[in-house]
Amino acid sequence: MAKRxxxxxxxxxxxxxxxxxxxxxxxxxxxxxxxxSDTANLEIDDTEGRIVLPQLGAAVVVALGWESEGMRPVFxxxxxxxxxxxxxxxxxLNITAKGVDTTAKPKxxxxxxxxxxxxxxxxxxxxxxxxxxxxxxxxxLASIKRAYFEMRDESFIHAGERLAREIGGNFRIQGKTAxxxxxxxTYAAAVIAAWGQNLHGWxxxxxxxxxxxxxxxxxxxxxxxAQWQDREEQTSLNxxxxxxxxxxxxxxxxxxxxxxxxKATSERDAGEGTVTIEGDASAIPDGxxxxxxxxxxxxxxxxxxxxxxxxxxxxxxxxxxxxKAPQQGAGTDTR
Numbered sequence: 001m002a003k004r005x006x007x008x009x010x011x012x013x014x015x016x017x018x019x020x021x022x023x024x025x026x027x028x029x030x031x032x033x034x035x036x037s038d039t040a041n042l043e044i045d046d047t048e049g050r051i052v053l054p055q056l057g058a059a060v061v062v063a064l065g066w067e068s069e070g071m072r073p074v075f076x077x078x079x080x081x082x083x084x085x086x087x088x089x090x091x092x093l094n095i096t097a098k099g100v101d102t103t104a105k106p107k108x109x110x111x112x113x114x115x116x117x118x119x120x121x122x123x124x125x126x127x128x129x130x131x132x133x134x135x136x137x138x139x140x141l142a143s144i145k146r147a148y149f150e151m152r153d154e155s156f157i158h159a160g161e162r163l164a165r166e167i168g169g170n171f172r173i174q175g176k177t178a179x180x181x182x183x184x185x186t187y188a189a190a191v192i193a194a195w196g197q198n199l200h201g202w203x204x205x206x207x208x209x210x211x212x213x214x215x216x217x218x219x220x221x222x223x224x225x226a227q228w229q230d231r232e233e234q235t236s237l238n239x240x241x242x243x244x245x246x247x248x249x250x251x252x253x254x255x256x257x258x259x260x261x262x263k264a265t266s267e268r269d270a271g272e273g274t275v276t277i278e279g280d281a282s283a284i285p286d287g288x289x290x291x292x293x294x295x296x297x298x299x300x301x302x303x304x305x306x307x308x309x310x311x312x313x314x315x316x317x318x319x320x321x322x323x324k325a326p327q328q329g330a331g332t333d334t335r
Contacts, residue, residue: 005279005317006071008063009042011054011079023050025092025313029062029075032306032322033170033183033285037099040075046084046093053093054079057104060097064281064309064317072281074309075099076175100157100173105131109153119144119163119180127178130156134177141169141182144257147250166254168261170286181286183264184303184325191283191304191321193275195293200318202291204273204298206331211269213243216262218255220248231255235263237270268303271326279317283307289321291330300330 007027008017023045031038040062044051054060058079065071077099085092100106110129114122120142123135144167151159160178164171168183193199217232231252232242243262249255275289283289287304303325311317 004067005311006065006067007311008071010061012058027311030306030308031285037173038075040097042095044093046091051093053082054095057101064279064311074281106156106173109155110151111153113150114146116145116147117149118142122149123160123178123180126156126159132176132178137180138182141167141180166261167257168264189284190288190290191280193277193289193291198278200276202273202275202294206271206298206326208271212237212239213241213266214239215242216259217242218245218249218258220251220255231259233259233263235266237267268325271331273323274320276318276320279309280319283319283321289323296335297333300326301328302326302330
């Protein structure tokens with residue numbers, strides 16, 4: 001018996017699944033690592049105008065799954081845009097929602113600075129001003145300090161993303177909660193993409209020369225020694241090119257954090273690709289995807305960069321994963 005896909009959509013606290021089911025053309029949810037917000041898009045046959053236009057900022061929850069396995073939430077956010085289009089051939093309503101409420105204060109510029117403050121303190125204080133009630137920071141990142149941190153007409157969103165780039169983190173907002181996780185952290189979550197089972201297709205370059213650096217370097221000025229100092233770190237990649245960070249850092253600690261971030265970025269960008277599998281709501285950005293049965297040199301583990309779930313009236317439920325950071329044999333044909 002063929003599996004049957006399921007979906008559930010709630011808008012402003014009301015479950016509209018039964019009303020939506022006859023007119024839903026497609027439902028797409030996309031979540032990218034290191035991007036402040038995930039996105040959901042509903043494409044609706046609007047011939048008879050059955051769906052009431054939702055208000056901007058209305059709460060949206062989306063769940064996907066299979067009838068035999070149950071559903072799980074894949075999106076929580078608010079309505080960002082409602083767009084109607086039509087012609088003599090029909091009418092379509094597109095509802096777009098974002099994980100962060102784009103009508104609220106997280107996008108509002110702030111002017112402030114911090115002296116000798118931890119990453120956790122900076123995010124909590126700026127988040128409070130932005131209306132973010134909960135801040136969750138990876139323990140490995142929370143105690144990192146900044147001798148001086150300035151926001152010059154910079155929003156909480158952009159400040160969080162800037163800090164994440166500097167210290168090797170991933171920043172995102174979901175509802176009233178902001179997360180700063182460690183890039184390439186150890187996650188138990190992993191999905192399998194196996195030929196002959198759930199793997200629909202792939203397009204993968206397991207090794208990309210242009211993105212690889214064998215070492216990374218950042219400069220900082222030592223006032224006691226009255227001279228410039230270098231912080232250099234080797235990557236796991238077997239190439240001779242070195243990446244030099246463009247801007248000088250405030251001190252040795254910040255230079256060390258920057259080289260760690262640049263090292264993780266180079267190793268992540270060493271390969272890339274896309275796989276499409278049977279819909280899997282357990283896939284998460286920065287988790288792992290294990291490819292099995294594609295071919296030697298391609299099989300192995302990859303970091304998930306972007307998860308895109310697509311439910312359609314004619315095509316069922318599939319999940320597309322953008323992949324980076326080949327490991328565990330990926331990128332090497334040992335024959």
